[in-house]
Amino acid sequence: MRKSAPPPRILAAIGFAVFLVAAFAARAVRADTLDDVRQRGALICGVNIGLAGFGLPDDRGTWRGFDIDYCRAVAAAIFDDPEKIKFIPLSGKDRFTALQSGEVDLLSRNTTWTQSREAGQGLLFTGINYYDGQGFMVPKRLGLASAKQLAGASICAQQGTTTELNLADYFRSHGMKFEAVVFASADEAIKAYDSGRCDAFTTDGSALYSQRLKLTRPEDHVVLPETISKEPFSPAVRQGDDRWFNLVKWTHFALLDAEELGVTAANVEAMKGSDNPEIRRLLGVEGDYGAGLGLTPDWAARIVRAVGNYGEIFERNLGKDSALKIPRGLNALWTGGGLHYAPPVR
Numbered sequence: 001m002r003k004s005a006p007p008p009r010i011l012a013a014i015g016f017a018v019f020l021v022a023a024f025a026a027r028a029v030r031a032d033t034l035d036d037v038r039q040r041g042a043l044i045c046g047v048n049i050g051l052a053g054f055g056l057p058d059d060r061g062t063w064r065g066f067d068i069d070y071c072r073a074v075a076a077a078i079f080d081d082p083e084k085i086k087f088i089p090l091s092g093k094d095r096f097t098a099l100q101s102g103e104v105d106l107l108s109r110n111t112t113w114t115q116s117r118e119a120g121q122g123l124l125f126t127g128i129n130y131y132d133g134q135g136f137m138v139p140k141r142l143g144l145a146s147a148k149q150l151a152g153a154s155i156c157a158q159q160g161t162t163t164e165l166n167l168a169d170y171f172r173s174h175g176m177k178f179e180a181v182v183f184a185s186a187d188e189a190i191k192a193y194d195s196g197r198c199d200a201f202t203t204d205g206s207a208l209y210s211q212r213l214k215l216t217r218p219e220d221h222v223v224l225p226e227t228i229s230k231e232p233f234s235p236a237v238r239q240g241d242d243r244w245f246n247l248v249k250w251t252h253f254a255l256l257d258a259e260e261l262g263v264t265a266a267n268v269e270a271m272k273g274s275d276n277p278e279i280r281r282l283l284g285v286e287g288d289y290g291a292g293l294g295l296t297p298d299w300a301a302r303i304v305r306a307v308g309n310y311g312e313i314f315e316r317n318l319g320k321d322s323a324l325k326i327p328r329g330l331n332a333l334w335t336g337g338g339l340h341y342a343p344p345v346r
């Protein structure tokens with residue numbers, strides 16, 4: 001028996017459903033964050049809730065910090081205006097969902113680049129902008145000289161971080177017992193430690209500098225000599241938008257290249273007259289290296305004019321010109337004995 005063809009109305013409905021699926025798939029594939037940011041007129045940056053040096057609003061409510069300046073650098077490259085940003089404060093636990101769901105265009109929040117965060121959560125890290133490692137702080141009165149003496153200690157840490165995982169690894173690999181006392185925010189963790197709830201406080205070395213300033217008597221505490229992990233911090237974007245990934249990645253490289261070439265916020269205009277071909281390319285005087293990123297030829301000049309080069313960002317927020325006074329260490333350029341090395345603009 002021959003089956004009759006489905007009625008035209010059903011065929012039309014199927015056709016429409018196929019069209020909807022295809023249109024939705026095309027839209028998903030078309031992810032164009034730069035276009036979205038331009039249409040919106042502002043970059044949406046996911047930042048720390050409050051960590052001095054990395055991301056914290058000042059007395060007037062203006063966001064300041066190393067990670068904040070990375071957001072400003074991206075906004076400057078796009079709009080020639082580092083103020084066209086909406087900052088979204090994110091906890092350690094919520095930061096990746098906020099990026100995945102599209103709530104933020106960019107995550108710039110002392111976030112460690114790990115394999116599972118990248119490959120397992122649909123993200124891409126754009127380039128290490130701060131080399132860190134985890135450490136411990138203890139009250140001086142305990143008289144400890146090494147983390148290996150922390151057997152049986154209670155340790156305050158923060159949830160949803162690599163900190164929590166490294167802590168367990170360290171004690172397991174040293175065959176020591178410990179009690180983790182975890183908190184949702186940095187503030188709660190440091191307050192608990194300050195009130196004597198824990199024998200030790202653990203976090204990234206950079207955050208130890210920052211959180212120590214919040215203690216009632218910072219001078220009564222010491223940082224133990226061990227660095228128990230690698231914490232390479234990097235901004236992150238969603239997978240599936242290569243141009244946006246490149247734009248954020250090259251913003252970072254431009255900051256490093258500018259430092260290497262001696263281009264600063266103060267001299268960037270004068271440097272456009274330089275004879276050095278590398279400087280001329282970086283600043284868009286020769287060639288057009290912005291086009292592939294969807295930007296104008298002077299994209300890197302805009303960045304440096306707005307926020308300075310990498311070294312200026314570092315010293316202002318974390319280094320000698322800040323309250324933290326963190327030495328450059330691994331975060332110096334490769335030419336200065338550190339690890340930062342950017343590919344060239346050419």
Ligand SMILES: N[C@@H](CCC(=O)N[C@@H](CS)C(=O)NCC(=O)O)C(=O)O
Pocket residue numbers: 048049050051090091092110111112113158160161162163184185186187203204207211231
């Ligand atoms: N780098 C680590 C730790 C990041 C982290 O959240 N660090 C704490 C340092 S205390 C922080 O920034 N807390 C701020 C907050 O959540 O209020 C990671 O990516 O998991």
